[in-house]
Amino acid sequence: MPETATRLSVVERFLRYVTYDTQSDENSKTCPSTAKQLVLLDLLVAELKALGLTDASRDENGYVMGTIPATTRKKNVPVIGFLAHVDTSPEQSGAGVKPIVHKGWRGQDIVLPDDPKAVLKLAENSELKEQIGNDIITASGTTLLGADNKAGVAEVVAAAEFLMAHPEIPHGTVKVGFTPDEEIGRGADKFDVKKFGAFCAYTLDGQTRGMLEIETFSADSMTVTFQGFNTHPGLAKDTMINSIKVAADFIHRLPKDRLSPETTSGREGFFHPYVLNASVDRTSVKFIVRDFVTAGLAEKEAMLEQLARETVAAWAGATVTFKVEESYRNMKEVLDRHPQVVEHAREAIRRAGLEPREHAIRGGTDGSRLSFMGLPTPNLFAGEQNIHSRLEWVSAQDMEKSVEVIVNLCRVWEERA
Ligand SMILES: [Zn+2]
Numbered sequence: 001m002p003e004t005a006t007r008l009s010v011v012e013r014f015l016r017y018v019t020y021d022t023q024s025d026e027n028s029k030t031c032p033s034t035a036k037q038l039v040l041l042d043l044l045v046a047e048l049k050a051l052g053l054t055d056a057s058r059d060e061n062g063y064v065m066g067t068i069p070a071t072t073r074k075k076n077v078p079v080i081g082f083l084a085h086v087d088t089s090p091e092q093s094g095a096g097v098k099p100i101v102h103k104g105w106r107g108q109d110i111v112l113p114d115d116p117k118a119v120l121k122l123a124e125n126s127e128l129k130e131q132i133g134n135d136i137i138t139a140s141g142t143t144l145l146g147a148d149n150k151a152g153v154a155e156v157v158a159a160a161e162f163l164m165a166h167p168e169i170p171h172g173t174v175k176v177g178f179t180p181d182e183e184i185g186r187g188a189d190k191f192d193v194k195k196f197g198a199f200c201a202y203t204l205d206g207q208t209r210g211m212l213e214i215e216t217f218s219a220d221s222m223t224v225t226f227q228g229f230n231t232h233p234g235l236a237k238d239t240m241i242n243s244i245k246v247a248a249d250f251i252h253r254l255p256k257d258r259l260s261p262e263t264t265s266g267r268e269g270f271f272h273p274y275v276l277n278a279s280v281d282r283t284s285v286k287f288i289v290r291d292f293v294t295a296g297l298a299e300k301e302a303m304l305e306q307l308a309r310e311t312v313a314a315w316a317g318a319t320v321t322f323k324v325e326e327s328y329r330n331m332k333e334v335l336d337r338h339p340q341v342v343e344h345a346r347e348a349i350r351r352a353g354l355e356p357r358e359h360a361i362r363g364g365t366d367g368s369r370l371s372f373m374g375l376p377t378p379n380l381f382a383g384e385q386n387i388h389s390r391l392e393w394v395s396a397q398d399m400e401k402s403v404e405v406i407v408n409l410c411r412v413w414e415e416r417a
Contacts (some may be wrong), residue, residue, distance in 0.1 A: 007400040009161055011101070013047075014137070014154035014399065017086075018146040021095040024087035024181045031190055032062035032087070032180030040086050044178050047157060052164045053176070061180075061190040068163050068174040077172025077417040081201035082159065082406055083377070084152030085182035085366065088144060089388040098140040101396070105136045112141030112390070120391050127208055127385050135396035147384035147394035152204030153178060155382060155399055159406035171410035172417065175201070179366065188369035200341045200376040202409065203367045208357060209398045210349055211381035214335050214342050215360035216368040217290045219327035220297050222271070224250070224308050225284040227319045240280070241317045247276065247283040250311040259300065267360060269296050271304055292330055292360060328364045331371040331378070341376045344416065348408035349380075352401055380405060 020040040025033045032038060041064050048056035048066040056066030070077065088094035102110055107128075110120040118141040122128045128136075139145040156176050163169060175198045179187045182205075206213055228243030251273060257263060264270045269291030277284045287304065291297050301324055312318045335342055349356045367377035383398030 004400065006158060006162055006403050007396055010154050010158035010399045010403055011135070011137075011396045013157055014147075014150055014394070015099050015101070017150040017153055018097045018099050021097075022086050022088055022146070023090055023094045024184045026090060026184040031186070033184060033186070034087075037087055037180045038062055041178060041180065044086070044153070044157065048160065048176065051157075051161050053160060059192070063180070063191060064178040065196055066160075066176050068160055068171075068176065070171065070173045071167050072170040072172055072414050074170075074172070074414065074417050077414050078199035079173045079175060079197060080409065080413055081175035081177060081196055081198035081375075082156045083177045083179060083201050083203045083366070084156050084205060084382070085149045085179045085187050086153060087180050087183050088146045088148065089183045091388050092144040092390065093142070094144055094146055097143045097146055099145060100138050100140060102136040102138065104133060105131060107132050110136065110138060112138060115141030115390070118390050120393060125386070130209070131395050131397075134398075136393055137396065138393045139390060141390060144388060144390060145392035145394070147382070147392055148387035149182065149205045149382060149384065151384045151394045151399055151402070152382035155204050155402040155406065159403045162403065162407055163410065169407070169411060171414045174410055177201070182366050185364075187366035188373065191366075191370060191373070193370065193373050193375045196375065198375060200338060201367075201370065202345065202406075203365060203377055203379045204382045204402060204406070205365065205384070206379045206381040207383070207385055207387070209381055209383060209401055210354035210357045212342070212345050212349060212356050212358050213361050213365070213379035214358060215292060215332045216328070216330050216364050217269075217292060217362060218294050218297055218330045219364060220289045220301065221325050221327055222287045222289055222301055222304060223284050223323045224287070224304060225282065225321045225323075226250070226308075226312065227282055227321070228280060229317060230279070230281040241315065242280050243283040243318065244278045244280060246311060246315045246318045247278065247285055249314065250308055251285065253307050253311060265362075267292050269300060271300050288327070290362075294329065294333075328368050329372060331365075331368040331376070334371040334376050335378060338376045340416070342378060344409060344412045345378060345380065347412050348405050351408045351412075352404040354401065
């Protein structure tokens with residue numbers, strides 16, 4: 001396949017962006033969590049301005065926004081937006097990334113030169129089956145690549161470049177945005193929905209070509225606290241109640257073959273103890289609770305409560321209290337109220353010659369938070385694969401397809417207004 005101008009642009013941008021170390025840090029209290037993210041964010045402002053997005057700017061929290069002016073004569077075309085995050089995962093080094101383009105890949109093992117034990121194999125990566133003949137981009141073996149989410153960043157900028165160069169394509173006002181700190185769950189925290197001014201947006205942060213993600217988990221956290229009674233151990237007979245033992249009994253009663261992250265997949269929910277604060281007097285167990293429907297969360301929380309009450313009934317004098325906090329909700333609840341947001345995305349994917357692959361995310365996204373902040377935001381594929389890993393990869397052809405989908409979406413929203 002000959003290289004198109006769009007593919008050259010998106011690949012060139014991607015190869016450049018990944019050399020910036022933009023790792024976020026969950027232990028930092030600042031926003032963005034690391035100052036190094038600002039270096040890339042500022043570069044993006046300059047690049048958007050160079051493309052003609054004259055209002056492009058970064059705010060004090062690191063959020064970049066810019067506007068592609070409308071080309072249509074229609075007055076009623078909704079403003080839509082495209083978003084990507086610049087930070088990379090704290091789980092793997094993103095410093096000194098050396099991207100390698102494996103042109104016209106023929107299916108052979110890809111040995112990463114800086115660690116010969118890091119080998120990307122067709123047999124172990126089902127997604128690679130669709131990539132024979134394509135240009136596969138990897139890191140060199142000692143770092144992640146950063147395709148999550150610099151593939152998305154490069155795609156949004158390349159789409160902006162394409163639209164600015166083709167004013168004959170009718171579209172409404174299009175907003176672009178780049179955000180920090182997605183990987184530490186704070187990407188939506190300081191996002192100014194009002195200033196962004198769009199009716200809906202799309203994050204470009206999905207994996208496989210054609211993918212459209214419109215569902216996320218609904219999530220709560222639940223703390224179960226057991227109150228015992230502490231005394232001097234030498235004088236404890238008939239008075240001490242050891243809450244550590246009560247909590248251990250409770251944890252022992254949790255189902256072993258179901259309702260846990262390690263025994264569920266697809267659309268099944270779970271509860272998951274992940275922190276224990278223990279002392280003889282008082283022990284609390286923290287859970288995350290997940291399901292795709294909010295009613296499913298309540299069922300699981302009721303079950304935990306029931307098990308905890310049965311436990312304290314077996315330990316004379318022990319008591320238990322519960323605290324449930326909402327974390328986030330399935331964005332489908334919002335998207336169902338705006339069916340055209342999803343319908344137009346399906347159409348844009350089909351026009352790029354792909355079949356939409358819809359899939360429910362067993363987690364949350366910035367988009368799920370933004371959807372409940374008033375900006376309905378499903379997630380589109382960016383092509384990033386094996387994310388947070390030294391074997392991360394993306395293909396040039398998938399990035400090009402993603403740019404095509406962004407441009408198609410702008411057209412579809414205009415046509416159907
Ligand atoms: Zn991501």
